[in-house]
Amino acid sequence: MTDHLLEVRNLSVEFHTAGGRVKAVQDVSWHLDRGEVLAILGESGSGKSVSASAVMDLIDCPPGKITAGQILFEGRDLLQMDSNERREINGKRIAMIFQDPLSALNPVYRVGWQIEETMTIHGTPRAEARAETLELLGRVGIPDPATAVQKYPHQFSGGQRQRLMVAMALALRPDILIADEPTTALDVTVQAQILSLLEVLQKETGMGLLLITHDLGVVAETADRVVVMNGGRIVEQGTALEVYRNPKHAYTRDLIASAPGKGAMSGGVAKEGAEFLKVRGLGKKYGAFEALKDANFELMPGECLAIVGESGSGKSTLAKTLLRLEEPTAGTAFYKGRDLFAMSPKELFAIRREIQMVFQDPTQSLNPRMSAYELISEAWAIHRDILPKDRWRARVAELLDQVGLAPEHADRFPHQFSGGQRQRIAIARALALEPEIIICDEAVSALDVQVQAQVIDLLADLQKRLGLAYLFIAHDLPLVRDFADRVIVMQGGRIVEQGTVREIFDNPQETYTRNLLAASLDPDPEVQAARRAARDLASA
Amino acid sequence: MKTFIRKRAVASGLSLIGLIVLVFFLSRLTGDPTSLYLPVDASLESREQFREIHGLNDPILVQFFHYARDVLSLDFGDSIRKARPALQVVLEAFSWTLTLAAVTMLLVTVAAIIFGALAASRVGGVFDRIATFFSLIGASAPDFWIAIVAIVFFSVYLGWVPTSGTGTVWHWILPVAVLFIRPFGLILQVVRGSMISSLSSAYVKTARAKGVGPRPIIFVHALRNAMLPVITVIGDQAAGMLNGAVVVETIFGFPGVGKLMIDSILQRDFAVVLASIMVTAMAIFIMNLLIDLSYAVLDPRIRY
Incomplete structure (x- = not known):
């Protein structure tokens, strides 16, 4: 056997937890030169x-335990060395x-x-x-x-x-x-x-x-x-x-x-009927800092409008001002022709149920001490006219079914679900109020790729069946490409470009959008190799 | 930073004024001190004279006005009991309390940080269990009981240290030791908890990956990050001690401000009560300011 610089041989590691022994890795071997x-x-x-x-x-023993294997660095087993040598x-x-x-x-x-x-x-x-x-x-x-x-x-x-x-x-x-x-x-x-x-x-x-x-x-x-x-x-x-x-x-x-980014791109939905949201000149200042400047856009019924941009670009501020979780400092926003910013608290309360939000991290956005049933039905305790109490159980079961969970999950608590399942509960909670618009703030970015794909499928399915419109805030461009109809690109609090997915991805007009698309990585090594070669050529 | 200190000074000044008003009127509610100071058979004239001298005959608002005017020029009036300026009496007692509190808190802080940090470095280990056990006992044991048992055992039975008083270094050992126990237990627990989360943080992982040894990881990388909640509790405990460790001071016959306050209240020596409250309040204000400033020193993210 040739000597590698670093070689892990048949490594097995366990962790002793309150729930018993967990085998973290079993019989893992790899090498690096x-x-x-x-x-x-x-x-x-x-x-x-x-x-x-x-x-x-870096494995603390206890609770960790290396049960088998060797880690050879230049032929010497690291696991046999004392801690001074390791340091x-x-x-x-x-x-x-x-x-x-x-x-x-x-x-x-x-x-x-x-x-x-x-x-x-x-x-x-x-x-x-x-x-x-x-x-x-x-x-x-x-x-x-x-x-x-x-x-x-x-x-x-x-x-x-x-x-x-x-x-x-x-x-x-x-x-x-x-x-x-x-x-x-x-x-x-x-x-x-x-x-x-x-x-x-x-x-x-x-x-x-x-x-x-x-x-x-x-x-x-x-x-x-x-x-x-x-x-x-x-x-x-x-x-x-x-x-x-x-x-x-x-x-x-x-x-x-x-892996997202391979499906057909949307050319946008037909602009028929009145828009759900019409935003004009929206702005938000924190002191002297302008987090959001002069935002103009519309959201049509049944449309998925993605807002992309890097951290600090103002995406989340935009969502929060629309929900009036933050008060805007400039501009207007009309929801079905009614001015969102001029509403009385009572009107706002009524409208809140029609615009719902799903947050990034379901572990934090769901109260850990409430069961799935309580989390979902709480909405009806707040908006009392939706559903009489004797029908709550049945409706929760229905909603859980709709988001791909089993009705018997109703009495479990958030920690008893996986990350993807928790996000499904957050979606069921939003659906409980029969909203017209759901704002997804990085709703799938914390999930693993496969789970992400499942949740996106669920969102697409609900959109088709219930005619929902989404405001889909994301930084993951391939995902947006597959799921959204139109895209708004934001930078430094400003909308730099907007258009249908096809327009933006096939023919971006602004340098910023082009840079953003170029920086996004393709899962195909050959595509990336070609892009790298092109980059090297351009810089040479 | 300077604006912060100025703002805090103004806010504390306002609360001091509120405190003066409150304490002045509350203390007057407890009644007239005349009968406490004059013999039971004192004549009406001598009672009247006593009242006249101490201004007790004026309407209460006038009394307050005079008092407030004098306080502004740092004149807190005279102690009825000691016939000396009240401020002088209080400052004397306070210097004893301040020394006692400073010595005790210094020892407590050093010991609790070292033991708490070591306990946190091996959670569930033998040292951690012993430290946790004794700190829980310390934090929950009543100090008057410990004080009495300590006097009986160390002073009376063994005869190692004097029972009370302040003459020599030996006189300080028991009061400091008794005062030490409770804050030591409390602060050790806070250090331990805070260190556990600090030691499991990503920056400690980075330090380990750099090859930093176990001791600097605990005392350099983790400890400074773990200190903020600890400082808060230290401040809280020190404030309690500056107010006068009433029970401990009384049991050991220690001439501190706590004992002075209790005696003055019982004797309706209003001038001394008010002066001691003002002095301790000032001390606590200064200490809280120091604590806020030490946050900024420890953590560069905190700026005022």
Whole structure:
């Protein structure tokens, strides 16, 4: 057997929890060599991060226990070393970056100090570390390094924070960099920048890169080889192209089939009858900050209007002002010809049931102490004229059935459901009021790809059957492409472009929209390779 | 920052004024101190004279007006009991209380942080169990009982330390030790809880991935993040002590402000009661300000 730089052999890890022993990963084997990119692909709970945590000695024992296997780094078993030896390797030979750079950086220390610390704990003199830090920050593209080192993490943007993490990880030129969902918390354009930064630095240093992700697009863009995990086991591995073209395992096939962005695009719905919503000159200021500027658009009956844009573009502010969860500072909005902003509290109360909202994170938006029945029927306790109390049970059962859950689920509590099921309950709750419009604020972004596809199917089906209109706020462009009829592109609080899905995706007019579309990753490695070649050509 | 301090000073000034009004009228409701100070068989003339000297014959609003005018020039009137300026009497007692509180809280803070942090670093371990057990006992044991038992055992039975008074360092050991127990238990629990969540955070994971050793992870990376709720409780406990540890001071015959306040209330020595309330209120205001400022020092995200 040839010696690999890092090799995990038959690793099994268990966790002892209140509910008994959980086998996190079983019999996992993979290897990584210098200069290559290996991706571990899997959804939440698949165990994709566990083997990397074992490499970094980040598994707490107890409750964790490594029951079998070896982790060979340059031929030596890491699991046989004592903690001092492991610490010598961590940060110096093998480094790691994490998903959410805001929480992964220590909020109370200056970033300069945090980067220096990587070097000083491995023996670099402070002065040398300080000079090196300035150079590193320049290399990862942080403007004005000398001032940047004096700042704290919250004073940087999300992308810059991940750059800081990269600088910190690469300080001692490690042989291996492990990146655990490094771009999941970032906007698409920033994701593209970080991925290309990692690629450049890898080429420069010749390190091995282990990328843990749930995103087929990230695999297609970066990986040489891919390991697919499901339920704690490796179901498939091979080159990224091989796995994408000829998936052998049913799970992989399903995963690839669920990836959005391949369906027919909508050319918009026919503009017949009166519009549901007519928004003119809508604006919202927080102090001197204009979160939303001069927004004009219409929403037609039965239409799905997507609002896309990066964080801070004003998408959510738009939704909140329409629901009057925030008071607008300018403009008008007419719902079926009635001015939403001039309504009395009583009229507003009546209209609230017609415009409902589904939030991003069902774990947070559903009260954990209420059963599904209570969550759904609470709407009728507030709007008393909809349904007499003796029919609540039957209607809850009906609604649960409509969103693909069983009526006997009514008495369960949110924690007894999976993430996708919880979002179905949130949708059932919204439907309970028989609304005309549902505003989905990133309603599927927290869900795994396959679950996401199921929830989108459900939303599309309800739209057809009940004639609902959606205001679909999302950052995931392939998803919007499949599901929406029309698209509004927002940037810095302003609508930069709007049109039907076909218009926007096939023929974007604005540079910003084009950049956004270009940064969005395709799950097909060949498509991504072609795009990369085009990019390189353009920059050459 | 300066605006913040100014705003806080104004707000606290307003509450001090409210406090003066409230305490002044409430204390007058308890009745006339004349009969407490003069013999039972004192003549009507001497009673009248006593009232005249201490201004007790004026209408209550006039009395209040005089009092307020004097307070503005930091004159709190004279203590009836000690026949000295009330402020002087109070400041003397307060300096004892302040020393006692400062010494105790310093020891409590250092000990609770070290033990709490170590307990949190191995949740469910032997050290954690022992620390949790004793801190719960400490937090719930009544201090008057501990004080009496301690005197009986250490002073009377073993004869190691004096029973009461303030003469030497030995006199301080028992009061400090008794006052130490409850806040130590409470703060240890808060440190432990806060450290547990801090130690399971992503930035601690980052530090471990960098190769940082266990001690700096606990005391450098996690502790500073865990300190905010701890500071709040420390402030709360210290405020309680500055108000005078009434029970402990009484049992150990410690001449602090708590004991002074109780004695003055019982004797209707209004000037001293009001002066002690003002002094402790000022002290608590200054301490709360220091605590708010220390939030900003500990956490760069907090700016006023």
